Amino acid sequence: MIALVTGGAHGIGAAIVQRLIARGDEVVVADVDPDGERGSHFVLTDVRSFEANENAVATAVDRFGGLDLAVFNAGAAGPRAFSVSGYRDTMRVNLDATVYGVAACADVISGGSVLVVASIAGLTGSPDVYYATAKHAQIGLVRSVAQTRPGFRINALCPGLVDTRAVAAYRSELVAAGLALASPDEVAVAAETVLGDQRTGRVWTVEAGRPAALAQGSP
Numbered sequence: 623m624i625a626l627v628t629g630g631a632h633g634i635g636a637a638i639v640q641r642l643i644a645r646g647d648e649v650v651v652a653d654v655d656p657d658g659e660r661g662s663h664f665v666l667t668d669v670r671s672f673e674a675n676e677n678a679v680a681t682a683v684d685r686f687g688g689l690d691l692a693v694f695n696a697g698a699a700g701p702r703a704f705s706v707s708g709y710r711d712t713m714r715v716n717l718d719a720t721v722y723g724v725a726a727c728a729d730v731i732s733g734g735s736v737l738v739v740a741s742i743a744g745l746t747g748s749p750d751v752y753y754a755t756a757k758h759a760q761i762g763l764v765r766s767v768a769q770t771r772p773g774f775r776i777n778a779l780c781p782g783l784v785d786t787r788a789v790a791a792y793r794s795e796l797v798a799a800g801l802a803l804a805s806p807d808e809v810a811v812a813a814e815t816v817l818g819d820q821r822t823g824r825v826w827t828v829e830a831g832r833p834a835a836l837a838q839g840s841p
């Protein structure tokens with residue numbers, strides 16, 4: 623299989639890349655950080671731009687002749703305050719990026735599978751208001767695209783807390799509060815499960831110590 627993973631240089635994305643490479647997939651990593659972990663081919667990509675997403679998809683097609691799997695994983699937390707400052711930046715990296723990525727691959731992937739890495743915050747809300755807003759919208763995108771494009775398989779995975787640099791600043795607080803953090807590899811295992819889901823428009827969750835499970839209310 624030929625796969626594209628955005629945000630594949632670090633954290634969850636890097637774990638997904640390693641898991642796909644280990645099973646023999648060719649992986650294009652699209653990330654803004656060229657110093658991070660790499661797949662079989664790295665393409666410098668700022669996912670906030672539609673053109674950059676198109677370029678990442680085209681790189682996979684040019685190099686490997688097609689695209690079977692796309693994982694839209696790049697994202698970042700927003701400000702933990704309800705203020706307009708930070709709103710656009712948070713939406714750009716979490717939501718615009720996913721909209722652009724899905725649009726860029728929609729006519730290229732046929733018979734393949736698309737995975738959007740959202741978050742439990744996209745189901746429950748969070749003090750990181752705009753991050754949670756963007757994650758809810760990612761799920762809306764997945765459900766709506768699935769309804770609109772028969773034959774285009776797209777599903778969402780919502781991790782709970784995961785031990786990556788994204789939570790490093792408040793990791794000790796989380797642990798002190800008794801919260802469990804999943805490893806990036808636990809999420810990568812779940813991602814593989816969801817990429818293999820033969821249905822579309824479904825929403826999955828993964829939390830520390832538990833395998834991927836369909837979110838409440840997901841068909």
Ligand SMILES: NC(=O)c1ccc[n+]([C@@H]2O[C@H](COP(=O)([O-])OP(=O)(O)OC[C@H]3O[C@@H](n4cnc5c(N)ncnc54)[C@H](O)[C@@H]3O)[C@@H](O)[C@H]2O)c1
Nearest residue numbers: 629631632633634653654668669696697741783784786788
């Ligand atoms: N860590 C958690 O607790 C957690 C929980 C739920 C969901 N998530 C989601 O998982 C995804 C991955 O997060 P993570 O925890 O691995 O974070 P991370 O910071 O470890 O990795 C994020 C990756 O995205 C890349 N990236 C950031 N901005 C980019 C841009 N503009 N263009 C291209 N690449 C960019 C980074 O360089 C990095 O490689 C995100 O969508 C995040 O919202 C994380």
